[in-house]
Amino acid sequence: MTETVLEISDLSVTFDTPDGEVEAVKGVSLKIDKGECLGIVGESGSGKSQTFLAAFGLTSANARVSGSVKFQGREVLGMTRKELDGFRGRHVAFVFQDPLTALTPHMTVAAQMGEVLAHHFQVTGAVARERAIEWLERVRIPEAARRLSQYPHELSGGMRQRVMIAMAMMAEPALLVADEPTTALDATVQAQVLDLIEDLRKDTGAAVALITHDMGVIARMAQCVAVMRRGEVVETGTVEEIYSAPKVDYTRMLLAAVPRIDGARAQTLAPPDPGPPILDVDDVRVSFPVKVKDGSLFGKIKPLRAVDGVSFQLRAAETLGVVGESGCGKSTLARAVVQLLPRNAGKVTFLGRNLLPSEKEAIRRSRQDLQIVFQDPLASLDPRMTLGASIAEPLLSFAPELNRAGREEREERVKEIMLQVGLDPDLINRYPHELSGGQNQRVGVARAMILKPKLVVCDEAVSALDVSIQAQILKLLIDLQCEFHTSMLFISHDLAVVREISHNVLVLYLGRAVEYGPSETILTDPRHPYTKALLAASPTPDPDIARNKPRVRLVGDLPSPMDTRAPLRFLKSRIIDNPDATQYRPRWIEVGAGHFVAEHDPVEILAAE
Structure with a gap:
């Protein structure tokens, strides 16, 4: 007979705000058994996190919580602060989304792990240190003893x-x-973390409540699923039932919105224009001087090679997807292309004009045809400017004739582009904080597209959005590309998203290109070990495929880009064992029509599970 660990019954959470009462959770009921993983899925604002924060007394002071929360048969709601302090962390533990804000920045790893042992087990000193090292090794952190002294x-x-x-x-x-x-997290790191949670669940028999908006993660990890929308549970069932025969339209919409590596694209891409490229990037290099300790008084300066000799071409109406993990140089490359960062070497030719860093005026004039959409719309929009003013700002610089014609004509252009990106023109006088994340991202797209540029760089433009909003923005970008004949550099660590929108794909690893070719070819027949690892780690919204596909995992963590040996992780046979030596540069090999891969050793350097 299965043992029920957590039973939530008719849980409601209401917040008292200056604008009145807000019902965040409305009569939620859930159950998790021992050794089971329950996936709680839904879009932002659906009440997923608030349900579990309220269940264990972690809500803010203005919250009113009602209902019942029984943990191993014991009622949790109504516990005193002292009882909760002994209960949380010992019997129920939380892993939050952003570890950098969840961990205390001025305490070492040893001190923070020691707090847990001292508080719940009265274990300190050498015994606590040994227990901390043991657990760091269990979660596969290399050099565990050294990590204890780090922040x-x-x-x-x-x-x-x-x-x-x-x-x-x-x-x-x-x-x-x-x-x-x-x-x-990046795809390969995400796969490691999910494997770790799954292994610990099996080893310890712990129940797991996995809160996410990623249907691919749920398919891989969960046995049962609860779908939440607007504070309510709209559907529950086993993972097979939810994915094969969803009962409500909202669940079907969530599943349909998830981009997939396999299967048909959600939207057909128009072919790019034949003819000469509008953008030619040749051997671009960007490095930053970094002071490193070497035992001397002042240390020494070493170059951090963020982009190390990348070349590609882009035709009109073509989208090039640039993929790779954090730190591989995707964003640095994009900023060097649009002249927001100085390059150390190489050539960028745009519309037949060589954009030299010294020619400031030529670069300024090219801005009209070179635009960028950033990852975080709230950070890239001025909070003191209305949406209309933010969208109109490029017109003030590059369309002086509209300034002479008057404010009315400029406002008409703004309302026209707002309609094209799916924004209500009545929002023109609103401020960014008054809109949702998806709406603010549309403002960023409208601002970039209002001049009808020849090239737009989308730097992780959809990675922070819910899957339904993400699907809308992808469709919007494809539609605008067809209408304005715009080329795009689409930067993402999500291969399924890249496949939806890209004609060709460029894979970067530590500042170097390791594979290039048509998106369908690269994502169905990858040749480089790094591309294979990225694909294997990509979540799939299908329980059977997600659990049965081979686990290909890169050994160890990403090496330091300061070490000249690091880019040769996949060609160790050519390494000169000196972190400062000039290393061998892998050759490009054409393995198919337009499909190129960097020279590499056989794939024994990968670990298959």
Whole structure:
């Protein structure tokens, strides 16, 4: 007979705000058994996180919580603060979305892990240190003893997330609540974290509540699923039932909105124009001087090669997807192309004009045809400017005839582009904080497209959006490309998203291109080990495929870009064992029509699970 770990019955959460009462959670009922993973899925604002925060007394002071929350048969709502302090962390543990804000920045890893052991088990000193090292090794952190003395900012995102999981699991809780634990992580790191949670669930028998908006993650991890919308559970069932025969339209919409590596594209791409390229990037290099410790008084300066000799061409109405993990140089390359960063070497030719860093006026004139859409719309829009003013700003610089014609004509142009990107023109006098994330991203697209540019760079433009909003923005970009005949550089770490929108794909690893070719070819017949690992790690919204596809995992963490040996991780036979030596540069090999791959060793350097 299965043991029920958590039973939530008719849970409601209401917040008292200056604008009145807000019902965040409305009568939610859920159940999780021992050793089971329950996936709680829904869009932002659906009440997923608030349900579990309220269940364990983590809501803000203006919240009113009602209903019943029974943990192993014991009522949790109504516990005193002292009772909750002994209960949370020991019997139920949380892993939050952003480990950098969840970890204390001025405390070492050892101090933070030691707090858990001291508070719940009264274990300190050498015994606590040994237990911390043991758990860091269990979550596959290399050089665990050395990591104990480091601070959160000294660790990579994946390592910080694994430290959070180690802290959560070292008390061996009966329930682990993982709240969007992989949203900000690269595909390969995400796969490692998910494997880790799954292994710990099986080893310890802990129940797992996995909160996410990613249907691919749910398909891989969960046995049962609860779909939430606007504070309510609209559908529950086993993962097979939800994915094969969803009962409500909202669940069907979520599943349909998820881009997939396999299957048909959601929208057919128009072919790019034949003829000469409008953009020619030749051997572009961008490096930054970094001071490193070498035992001397002042240290020494070493170059961090963010982009190390990348070349490609882009034709009119073509989209080139640029993929790779964080730190591979995607955004630096894009900024060098649009002249927002100085390059150390190489040539960028746009519309037949060589954009030299010294020619400031020529670069300024080219801005009319070179635009960029950033990842975070709230950070890229001026909070003090209305939407209309933000969208109209490029016209003030590059369409002086509209300034002479008057404000009315400029406003008409703004309303016209707002309609084209799916924004209500009545929002023209609103401010960014008054709109949703999807609406603000549309403002960013409208601002970039109002001049009808020849080239738009989309830098992780949809990675922070819910799947339904993401699908809308992708369709919008494809439609605008057809209408305005715009070329796009589309930067993302999500291969399924790249496939939806890209004609060709360029794969970057530590500042170097390792594979290039048509998107369908690269994503169905990858040749480079790094591309294969990215594809294997990409979540698939199908339980059978997600659980049965081979696990190909890169060994170890991303090496330091300061080490000249790092880019040769896939060609170790050519490495000169000196971190400062000039290393061999892999040759490009054409393996098919328009399909190129960097020279590499056989794939024994990958670990298959």
